[in-house]
Amino acid sequence: MSVTPGEHDFPVESSDDVHVGRVMALRADHVVMPGGRVATREIVEHAGAVAIAALDDADRLMMIFQYRHAVRRRLWELPAGLLDHAGEDPAEAAARELREEAGLEATDWSVLLDVVPSPGFSDESVRAFLARGLTEVRRPDLGDDEEADLELRWIPLAEAVAMALSGEIVNAVTVAAVLAVQAVADGHGGTRKPDADWPDRPTRFAARQER
Numbered sequence: 001m002s003v004t005p006g007e008h009d010f011p012v013e014s015s016d017d018v019h020v021g022r023v024m025a026l027r028a029d030h031v032v033m034p035g036g037r038v039a040t041r042e043i044v045e046h047a048g049a050v051a052i053a054a055l056d057d058a059d060r061l062m063m064i065f066q067y068r069h070a071v072r073r074r075l076w077e078l079p080a081g082l083l084d085h086a087g088e089d090p091a092e093a094a095a096r097e098l099r100e101e102a103g104l105e106a107t108d109w110s111v112l113l114d115v116v117p118s119p120g121f122s123d124e125s126v127r128a129f130l131a132r133g134l135t136e137v138r139r140p141d142l143g144d145d146e147e148a149d150l151e152l153r154w155i156p157l158a159e160a161v162a163m164a165l166s167g168e169i170v171n172a173v174t175v176a177a178v179l180a181v182q183a184v185a186d187g188h189g190g191t192r193k194p195d196a197d198w199p200d201r202p203t204r205f206a207a208r209q210e211r
Contacts, residue, residue: 003027003034005034006035006108007175008034009032010031010032010033011016011031011032012029012031012198013016013030013031013032013038013126014029014030014034015027015028015029015030015031016028017128018042020208021080023047024044024045024046024047024205024206025044025045025204025205025208026042026043026044026045027045028040028041028042028043029040029041029042029043035117037173041121043121043122043123044118044121044122044123044124044207045122045123045202045204045205046122046123046124046125046202047082047083047202047205047206047207047209048082048089048090048124048126048127048201048202048206049080049081049082049083049124049125049126049127049173050080050081050083050094050097050126050127050128050129051078051079051080051115051126051127051128051129051173051174052078052079052080052094052097052098052102052128052129052131053078053112053128053129053130053131053178053180053181054078054079054098054102054104054106054131054134055130055131055132055134055157055181056134056154058154058156059131059156059157059158059185060154060156060157061078061153061154061155061156061157061160061178061181062078062079062104062134062152062153062154063076063077063078063152063153063154063155063160063174064077064078064079064101064102064150064151064152064153065077065150065152065153066147066149066150066151067149073172074151074170075121075166075169076155076163076166076168076169076171077169077173077174078099078173078174078177078178079097079101079102079104080096080097080101080126080170080173081093081096081097081100081101083206085206085209086206086207086210087205087206089195090127090129090194090198090201091109091129091173091194091195092133093146094109094127094129095109097190098131099137099139100139100140100147101139101147101150102133102138102139102152103136103137103138104131104135104136104137105134105135105137106131106133106134106135107131107132107133107135108131108132108133109129109131109194110129110130110191110192110193110194111127111128111129111130111191111192111193111194111196112128112130112177112180112181112184112191113128113176113177113180114126114127114128114198114200115128115172115173115176115177116200117172117173123200123202123204123205124202125200125201125202126173127198127201128173128176128177128180129194130181130184139161157178157181157182157185159210160178161178161179161182163178164178164179188195203209
């Protein structure tokens with residue numbers, strides 16, 4: 001079977017649900033490969049998420065030191081959280097997470113970048129915002145889960161970049177966002193409007209929750 005590279009659209013013959021949980025689902029897609037073979041690809045469906053690079057007037061980023069059970073240790077991350085429901089405005093979700101996790105509000109919002117962390121097996125996409133014009137507000141009660149153990153710290157941008165390059169910051173979205181903030185500060189690119197198009201925003205898991 002002759003196939004021109006870049007033209008095959010990988011049709012899905014069928015899909016099977018393997019697991020449907022509270023924050024993710026796992027399905028098996030049976031996909032037609034370029035040569036005609038049908039292969040199984042296991043896909044983690046994700047709700048989608050937002051992250052916030054909150055940069056103050058002294059060029060410091062608000063960072064969170066948070067326990068992550070999958071890797072069994074605490075990681076340096078930006079404030080972040082899942083989209084709560086299908087159709088939720090990502091900018092509103094980002095404002096909520098910044099307020100709840102960091103006790104901050106911002107007057108200047110823009111899209112910094114969109115990240116698809118694991119496209120080999122997940123449809124997860126995270127939109128990272130740049131937030132400026134910060135003021136402190138009261139944080140709500142975060143309950144008794146991992147969020148109750150958050151450590152907050154203002155970290156100078158240059159130090160955060162060094163931490164990313166040294167391997168001290170390993171969260172993929174945080175690494176990308178920190179380097180993007182530095183690139184914008186250096187004049188190598190710009191941000192986008194808060195309502196910029198988000199082509200890779202996940203929808204399948206959110207649609208399940210709406211049923």
